[in-house]
C-alpha cells in the first residue's frame with residue numbers, strides 16, 4: 001500500500017485566538033515497505049500531519065490517499081502508536097493486544113493465539129497475564145506495538161512512541177522497531193524529536209520547521225539497511241557519515257527555528 005499526502009494544509013480555528021497554520025503545503029509519500037521519519041522541533045506540525053494520515057482530522061487543503069483512495073477517517077489499513085500508551089488498565093496484556101481482534105469478530109482461541117504470537121514478536125513472552133500497570137514504560141510500548149500490529153495493518157503510524165523512555169530503553173526499542181520493520185515489511189511513518197533516532201530508523205527523513213509547519217528538507221538514507229545487514233547498531237551510529245549528517249541536520253533545525261519566529265507572525269497576520 002502507498003500512502004500519499006499531497007499539498008496538505010491544516011489551519012486550526014478557534015473562537016478566542018487567531019487561526020494557527022499548523023501545517024503548510026506538505027507533500028509526502030509513504031511507499032510500500034518504506035520507513036519515513038518526520039523530524040522537527042516542538043510545534044512544527046508533525047502530529048497534525050500524522051493525525052491527517054490516520055484520518056483523525058480533516059485537512060483545510062490538499063489530500064491524503066491510500067492506494068489512490070481518499071482517507072476520510074481511521075481504517076484497519078493504518079495502525080497507530082502514540083507517545084503515551086493508551087492501554088486499558090482493566091485488561092491483561094494479552095487482552096489488550098487481542099482487543100481489536102475481538103471487535104473484528106475473531107473467536108477467543110484465534111485472537112488469543114494471534115495475541116501470543118505478537119507478544120512473542122515484541123519480546124514479551126511470559127507477560128500475557130500481567131496487568132499493564134505492572135510493566136515498565138518500554139514494556140508498555142511493546143504492548144502498544146503488538147496491539148497496533150494485531151489487526152495486521154499495512155501501514156504503521158507512530159507518534160513519538162519512544163519519546164517518554166529513558167535513553168537505554170529507547171535504544172533497545174529502536175532496534176526492536178528496526179527488526180519488526182525488517183521482518184513484517186510494514187510501511188512506517190514515525191515522528192521524533194531525536195536527530196539520531198531519525199537517521200537510525202528512516203529510509204527517508206523529512207525535516208520540518210515550525211510556524212507555519214512545513215517540510216524544509218528530505219533525505220534518502222540507507223543506515224537502517226546497514227543495521228539490518230550488520231546487526232551492529234553501535235557501529236552504524238558511530239559511522240563518520242552518520243555523525244556528519246547528524247550535525248548538518250542539527251544546524252539546519254537551529255537555523256530554521258530562529259528564522260521561523262518572524263514567519264510565524266506573518267503566517268498569523270496573513
Ligand SMILES: Nc1ncnc2c1ncn2[C@@H]1O[C@H](COP(=O)(O)OP(=O)(O)OP(=O)(O)O)[C@@H](O)[C@H]1O
Pocket residue numbers: 012013014020021022040041042043044045046047048049213
Ligand atoms: N487543536 C488545536 N487547536 C489549535 N492549535 C493547535 C491544535 N493542535 C495543535 N495546534 C498548534 O498547531 C501547531 C502544530 O502542532 P502539532 O502538535 O502538530 O506539532 P508537533 O510538531 O507534533 O509538536 P510536538 O512535537 O510538540 O508534539 C502548534 O503551534 C500547536 O500549538
